[in-house]
Amino acid sequence: xxxxxxxxxxxxxxxxxxxxxxxxxxxxxxxxxxxxxxxxxxxxxxxxxxxxxxxxxxxxxxxxxxxxxxxxxxxxxxxxxxxxxxxxxxxxxxxxxxxxxxxxxxxxxxxxxxxxxxxxxxxxxxxxxxxxxxxxxxxxxxxxxxxxxxxxxxxxxxxxxxxxxxxxxxxxxxxxxxxxxxxxxxxxxxxxxxxxxxxxxxxxxxxxxxxxxxxxxxxxxxxxxxxxxxxxxxxxxxxxxxxxxxxxxxxxxxxxxxxxxxxxxxxxxxxxxxxxxxxxxxxxxxxxxxxxxxxxxxxxxxxxxxxxxxxxxxxxxxxxxxxxxxxxxxxxxxxxxxx
Ligand code: PEP
Ligand code: MN
Numbered sequence: 001x002x003x004x005x006x007x008x009x010x011x012x013x014x015x016x017x018x019x020x021x022x023x024x025x026x027x028x029x030x031x032x033x034x035x036x037x038x039x040x041x042x043x044x045x046x047x048x049x050x051x052x053x054x055x056x057x058x059x060x061x062x063x064x065x066x067x068x069x070x071x072x073x074x075x076x077x078x079x080x081x082x083x084x085x086x087x088x089x090x091x092x093x094x095x096x097x098x099x100x101x102x103x104x105x106x107x108x109x110x111x112x113x114x115x116x117x118x119x120x121x122x123x124x125x126x127x128x129x130x131x132x133x134x135x136x137x138x139x140x141x142x143x144x145x146x147x148x149x150x151x152x153x154x155x156x157x158x159x160x161x162x163x164x165x166x167x168x169x170x171x172x173x174x175x176x177x178x179x180x181x182x183x184x185x186x187x188x189x190x191x192x193x194x195x196x197x198x199x200x201x202x203x204x205x206x207x208x209x210x211x212x213x214x215x216x217x218x219x220x221x222x223x224x225x226x227x228x229x230x231x232x233x234x235x236x237x238x239x240x241x242x243x244x245x246x247x248x249x250x251x252x253x254x255x256x257x258x259x260x261x262x263x264x265x266x267x268x269x270x271x272x273x274x275x276x277x278x279x280x281x282x283x284x285x286x287x288x289x290x291x292x293x294x295x296x297x298x299x300x301x302x303x304x305x306x307x308x309x310x311x312x313x314x315x316x317x318x319x320x321x322x323x324x325x326x327x328x329x330x331x332x333x334x335x336x337x338x339x
Pocket of ligand 2: 010011193219229230
């Protein structure tokens with residue numbers, strides 16, 4: 001069975017943008033004899049900043065209905081309130097997702113479950129922004145208990161207070177545990193919101209499929225650079241199709257265990273290289289401050305203290321020798337650069 005594929009822009013911005021994206025997607029799909037399960041587009045967008053584009057609202061639902069008629073794609077959009085569910089139903093839209101911000105609030109999720117009770121809607125339940133498996137599982141149960149036709153979980157990563165390479169921390173163990181609790185529930189990965197930047201999307205998409213996710217939700221836009229939301233993480237329909245076509249599905253991957261571990265290593269190495277680059281920028285700043293204050297580049301006592309703090313920071317003893325060597329290389333390199 002091929003994976004569930006969901007593609008479309010972060011937000012419906014204008015009729016032209018929605019139609020152009022759908023048109024390009026159809027061309028790419030036809031050229032490759034592929035299909036998608038849902039065309040996605042947010043109509044109401046929950047944004048952190050009150051001045052950010054918050055979606056065009058109800059008007060965009062008619063554009064989405066038109067996509068369904070003209071291109072034969074089933075459409076899905078995000079709902080936060082029972083009223084929005086009613087509006088979707090009135091426009092012939094039968095698939096909705098519950099976003100990561102709504103997913104943190106069981107009262108709102110229950111109101112949505114009541115609004116969708118016994119309907120033929122498909123409900124895609126994103127993980128809450130906080131890494132709380134019970135909350136996510138509880139939300140899924142609310143829709144299952146409301147007898148909606150189909151429930152699908154979406155893993156979009158978890159907010160993390162650290163500045164990370166990825167926009168959201170993958171915490172792979174959480175969706176994997178969810179699958180153990182709900183073996184029949186399809187779980188789809190959303191690499192767009194997880195990564196936040198297109199550069200990591202192929203790597204994370206492949207990893208998700210190898211892990212056994214049932215599909216991928218990916219943002220694609222006819223003109224990502226000018227997208228009104230999530231510009232950095234949207235692919236063009238052509239990039240989307242080329243990437244998806246190049247992915248290997250779980251059962252076609254020889255040495256799956258090894259491939260998973262290598263992909264995890266590649267993730268760590270990517271994070272390490274970003275961190276090292278960040279470190280060098282701080283080193284440059286330190287050099288500037290020392291110079292302005294006529295301080296020497298090498299201050300052995302200072303380094304000794306830093307080193308001791310590192311070594312005491314609870315690192316596993318078996319790696320201590322390697323960590324000491326590594327710190328020494330970092331220090332030497334930093335001095336060279338400051339000089
Ligand atoms: C989205 O899919 O556009 C969205 C808002 O996602 P999330 O709720 O995962 O942030
Ligand atoms: Mn988005």
